[in-house]
Amino acid sequence: MTAIPIERDTPLPRPRTRALWLILPAAALLTVFLLVPYLNIILISLRPTVSGAAWGEGYTLANYARVFGDDYFMGVLADTVWLGLKTTLICLVLGYPVAFHLARTTSRWKGLLYVFVLSPLLVGLVVRSFGWLILLSGNGVINQLLRDWGLIQMPIALMNNTLGVTIALVHVFLPFMILPLIGTIQSIDPNLALAARSLGANGRTVFRRVWLPLSWPGIQAGCILVFVLTLSAYVTPVMLGGPQVKTMSVLVVQALVDNFRWPLGAALALVLAGTGALAVWLFVRAGRPIMRGME
Amino acid sequence: MTRLVIEGLVKRFGSVQALKSLNLDIAPGELISLLGPSGCGKTTTLRCVAGFEFADAGRVLFDDVDVSVQPPERRDIGMVFQNYALFPHMTVAQNLAFGLEMRRVGREGIAQRVRDALRMVQLDTMSDRFPRQLSGGQQQRVALARALVIEPKVLLLDEPLANLDATLREEMRFFIRDLQQRVGITTLYVTHDQSEAMVMSDRIVVMFDGQIAQMGRPEQIYAQPENRQVAQFIGRTQLIPGRVQARRSEQLIEFKSALGHITAPGAAQLGAGDAALLAIRPEAITLEATSADAASTPAGSWHACQVERTYFLGGTVDHVLTCSGGVSLIAQTAPAAALAPGRSGRLAIDPQQIWVLPEDRV
Numbered sequence: 001m002t003a004i005p006i007e008r009d010t011p012l013p014r015p016r017t018r019a020l021w022l023i024l025p026a027a028a029l030l031t032v033f034l035l036v037p038y039l040n041i042i043l044i045s046l047r048p049t050v051s052g053a054a055w056g057e058g059y060t061l062a063n064y065a066r067v068f069g070d071d072y073f074m075g076v077l078a079d080t081v082w083l084g085l086k087t088t089l090i091c092l093v094l095g096y097p098v099a100f101h102l103a104r105t106t107s108r109w110k111g112l113l114y115v116f117v118l119s120p121l122l123v124g125l126v127v128r129s130f131g132w133l134i135l136l137s138g139n140g141v142i143n144q145l146l147r148d149w150g151l152i153q154m155p156i157a158l159m160n161n162t163l164g165v166t167i168a169l170v171h172v173f174l175p176f177m178i179l180p181l182i183g184t185i186q187s188i189d190p191n192l193a194l195a196a197r198s199l200g201a202n203g204r205t206v207f208r209r210v211w212l213p214l215s216w217p218g219i220q221a222g223c224i225l226v227f228v229l230t231l232s233a234y235v236t237p238v239m240l241g242g243p244q245v246k247t248m249s250v251l252v253v254q255a256l257v258d259n260f261r262w263p264l265g266a267a268l269a270l271v272l273a274g275t276g277a278l279a280v281w282l283f284v285r286a287g288r289p290i291m292r293g294m295e
Numbered sequence: 296m297t298r299l300v301i302e303g304l305v306k307r308f309g310s311v312q313a314l315k316s317l318n319l320d321i322a323p324g325e326l327i328s329l330l331g332p333s334g335c336g337k338t339t340t341l342r343c344v345a346g347f348e349f350a351d352a353g354r355v356l357f358d359d360v361d362v363s364v365q366p367p368e369r370r371d372i373g374m375v376f377q378n379y380a381l382f383p384h385m386t387v388a389q390n391l392a393f394g395l396e397m398r399r400v401g402r403e404g405i406a407q408r409v410r411d412a413l414r415m416v417q418l419d420t421m422s423d424r425f426p427r428q429l430s431g432g433q434q435q436r437v438a439l440a441r442a443l444v445i446e447p448k449v450l451l452l453d454e455p456l457a458n459l460d461a462t463l464r465e466e467m468r469f470f471i472r473d474l475q476q477r478v479g480i481t482t483l484y485v486t487h488d489q490s491e492a493m494v495m496s497d498r499i500v501v502m503f504d505g506q507i508a509q510m511g512r513p514e515q516i517y518a519q520p521e522n523r524q525v526a527q528f529i530g531r532t533q534l535i536p537g538r539v540q541a542r543r544s545e546q547l548i549e550f551k552s553a554l555g556h557i558t559a560p561g562a563a564q565l566g567a568g569d570a571a572l573l574a575i576r577p578e579a580i581t582l583e584a585t586s587a588d589a590a591s592t593p594a595g596s597w598h599a600c601q602v603e604r605t606y607f608l609g610g611t612v613d614h615v616l617t618c619s620g621g622v623s624l625i626a627q628t629a630p631a632a633a634l635a636p637g638r639s640g641r642l643a644i645d646p647q648q649i650w651v652l653p654e655d656r657v
Contacts, residue, residue, distance in 0.1 A: 191380035194347055197367040198374040199445060200397030209393070213384050290384065292425070 045266035054262045063267035073251070073268065077275060080248040083162060083237075084230040084279075087169045091177040091226045092219065094170065099181035099218070100211070104190070117179070120172045129239040132168045133159065136240070160242030168236045173229050177222035184218025185211070216290045224280050231276045248272040296323030297358050297448040297481045299344070304353035306339050306505075313339045315505040316353065326475050326482040328492035331502035332528070337485045338453060340502075344483060345451050346370050357448050368397070370449075373442030373480075377454040379434045381426040387413070387437050388422035394445035412444035415474065432463045439471065443478060450475065450482040456491060468494045489529050493517065501525050518648075521562060522655045526574045533624055535573040536654065539565050548651045553620040554598060557644065561651025570654040579648035580626035582614060584640050597641040600624070602634045616642065 045063055047055035067073045102113055120128065135141050136158040143155040158164055188211065196206045212219075234249040241247070248268060255265035301319040305312070314336045321327050329337035342348040344355055346367035354363045362370050382390050391409045400408070413419045416436035426434055435455060442450060455471070456464045472495045475482050486492050492499045493513040501508045501516060501524075509516060509525045520526035526534060537552025539561075548561035552573055565571055585599070599619045606613040612633040614626045626642060634640050 189378065189380060191376050191378060192382060194345075194367070195374065195376060195380040195382075195441075196393065197347075198345060198370075198372055198451075199394035199441070200368045200371075201393070202366075202368050205397070210382065292384070 041266045041269060044262055045270050047263045049261050049263045054260070063263045064271070066264060067267050067271050073271075076246050076251055077248055077271065079162075079246070080231060080272070081275060081279065083166065083169075083247060084227045084276075086166055087173060087230045088177075088223050088227045090166070090170050091174050092223060095174055095177035095181060095222065096215075096219075099178045100185055102178070103182045103185035118175050121175055125172075125235050126239075128172060129168060129236055132164065132171075132240055136164050136167070159240050160244055162241070162245055164240040165237050165245055165247075168240050169230055169233060172236070173226045176225040176229060180221035180225070181215065181218040184215050184221075188214045213290050216287055220284065220287055223283065227279065227283075228276055231272060296479055298323050298356075299449055299481050299483065300354075300356040300359075301340070301344070302354045302356065304340065304343055304355070305351045306336075306343060306348060307351050313505050314343070314350070314353075317505075317507065319500065319507075319510075321481055321483065323481055324476075324479045325497045326472070326484060326495060328484045328486055328496040328499045329502055330486055330489060330492040330499050330528075331508075332487060335502040336505040337487075337502050339505075341451055341453055341483060341485045344449065345372055345374055371445075371447050372449050372451055373445060373447035374451045375435075375438045375442050375453065375455045377457050379426075379438040379455075379458075381434055381437055381441070383426055386423050386425055387418065387429070390426070390437060391441050391444050394441065398445060408444055412440040415443070416440045431459055432467065435459065435467060436470075439474065443474070443480070448481070450480045452482065452484045454486055455484075456486075456488070464491075471495065501528065503528075519560075519562070519650050520574060520652055522652060523572060524655075526572070526650075526652060531577055531625070532574045533576070535575065535622060537571060537573055539567055539569045539571050539651070541567050550651050553622045554618065554644070555620070557596075557646065557649075559646050559649045559651050562653055565651060565653055571651050572654050574650045574652060575624065575644060576648065577613060577625045577627035579645045580624065581643045581645065582616070582626045582628050582632070582634065582640055583642070584634055584638060597643050600640055600642050602636050602638045602640060604636050605633060607633075616640075618642065 044055060046059045046061070048058060048060045048062060050056035098117065102110065102117070105113070107113075123131070133140070137143070138155040138157070140158070142158060143152070146152045147155070158167075192210050192214070193206050196210050201209060231247075232249055233247070234253060237245055237247045237250055241250075249272070252265050252269045252272070255261045255268055299319070299321040301317055304314050304317040306314040317336070317340060319327070319340075329340055331337050339348060343350045346362070346365060346369075350363065354361050356362065357370070382393065385393065388409050391412055392405050395405045395408060409422070410419065413422055416439055418433060418436055418440065421429065421433065421437075426437065429437065435458075438455070452471070456467050459467060468491055475495075484492070484495060493516075496513055498511060499513055499516045500510045503524050509521045511519075516525065517529055520529060520532070523534065526532045535552045535554060537550050537554075540549040540551050540556070542565070543549055543558060545563075546560045547558055548565055548571075549556060549558050550561070550571065550573055554573070557573070559573065561571065582600075600616040603615040603617055603623075605615070607630070610630075611627045612630050614628065614634060616624045616626055618624055624642070628634075
């Protein structure tokens with residue numbers, strides 16, 4: 001038998017640190033427009049709330065105690081996270097087949113399909129929300145059609161509730177799910193699916209054991225984007241949720257603008273950001289076993 | 296062991312006919328190479344056997360069972376891809392276990408068979424590595440083990456050595472051939488590398504343009520090409536046009552060309568008066584130096600010639616020669632017997648190493 005020599009893996013040389021100055025402009029931008037404001041918000045959230053001024057003297061944790069101690073705030077936080085999870089899951093289920101098709105198609109209509117995918121982003125936020133108002137309201141297009149066809153007598157509530165908000169959010173955030181998925185799915189060698197078939201796996205097993213785990217980087221990126229964007233969405237919940245639907249960002253704006261209670265608003269905003277970061281961290285951790293062999 | 300039969304396979308891609316009624320009968324345990332240039336239909340044939348493509352007409356039979364309409368997962372095949380197609384998110388052991396899990400082998404059975412298969416390809420210490428932590432040659436052997444561990448009816452190899460460097464490729468030829476014979480599995484091997492096909496195959500199928508150009512043992516394909524395409528594709532053949540003068544016997548043909556009369560073995564269908572080609576390989580020519588005056592009077596079967604250029608190839612030297620009659624030939628000698636460019640010499644052609652084949656009209 002022939003002995004085959006085992007090659008030694010030689011690590012690639014590290015990139016030179018000389019190129020470090022290339023990130024300076026971006027770093028400066030982030031420092032001025034993200035880091036400094038964030039630190040400022042943290043400081044404000046630690047100030048006491050007083051009447052007649054934006055905040056009082058000294059530092060306190062009272063605002064956080066207020067947020068965490070209040071069932072109403074905690075309820076809204078839970079609703080917001082739940083809305084984020086729902087929107088993310090629906091986007092994933094709807095977006096994956098589209099991304100899979102777009103990644104693998106050789107059709108000459110591919111460019112046009114991309115435009116369709118991106119179309120929600122081509123319309124301004126307010127205009128898009130008004131579009132949904134026209135479709136979803138009590139005497140809107142959908143309810144009238146259903147009534148004309150005799151399917152319903154009374155209009156069904158499609159907006160001024162979480163349903164309307166979810167529909168509109170899924171619509172606008174779908175591209176943020178689809179685009180990272182396309183990139184990942186395109187990088188998967190289609191021979192892997194054939195190899196799995198040759199080893200006896202049927203279509204469903206191939207999807208579960210090959211496509212899905214190898215799409216994980218894209219699933220992760222898309223889910224994080226949609227989840228974070230949903231948590232911080234403001235205009236859509238306000239316009240389609242009406243007075244009943246409260247999300248954390250709505251509360252933050254209320255505290256800051258309507259009630260002029262900056263420290264409380266800052267604390268609410270930071271609790272939301274912290275919750276989002278925690279959720280993302282848990283999600284990434286949970287996915288780590290799937291990513292083990294891939295780099 | 297399984298007998299693999301391909302009957303009248305036709306495959307079209309749009310207006311392109313990739314396979315034009317292909318017939319093959321592969322004996323149990325035999326290794327057959329499909330050899331040909333890219334686009335000749337060899338990979339399409341393999342994919343039809345695997346079930347990745349479905350033929351427009353014809354049948355694929357494993358031991359007289361028609362599998363033509365079955366999906367790949369029901370065919371019981373082992374496939375090795377050119378890029379190996381190892382699952383990057385699974386360890387070596389998990390890659391091997393995949394096919395066994397699909398066959399519902401128990402946990403202990405899987406562990407045992409994976410261990411045996413890895414030992415067979417000398418990778419027993421690598422079972423917990425991920426594919427990207429392996430070298431190309433190791434990945435290749437994992438792919439081989441993954442295909443064989445399920446003990447399939449037929450082993451299909453699609454240019455498995457094309458991505459390896461030259462030294463490793465030569466070692467792997469013997470490795471795969473040895474393994475195939477030990478396991479005794481019917482194997483279809485697609486390659487465009489003729490020396491690979493020569494070394495590894497029981498029989499070679501040379502394909503051009505969706506059809507079989509010639510099928511036979513490697514020695515046959517090399518020494519007795521049936522047509523111009525095969526002669527030119529295999530080895531370095533020089534074709535001298537001429538005419539059959541007479542048939543001397545079952546094998547021997549008297550042939551007349553610019554090199555004069557020569558009696559050589561040739562294709563059976565040739566008869567007197569037929570246009571034909573004389574196939575001469577560089578190693579069939581013996582070259583000798585002559586003094587200037589002797590060159591003008593060649594005797595017997597010797598032809599006078601002039602050395603135009605030489606190429607040193609390591610083990611041998613190629614001489615580009617111009618012969619009497621204006622014929623240009625390439626002759627091969629050992630470096631010690633090489634002639635300098637510009638020298639005159641004489642050459643003799645070994646009648647045992649040449650072959651007369653029909654001039655096909657293209």
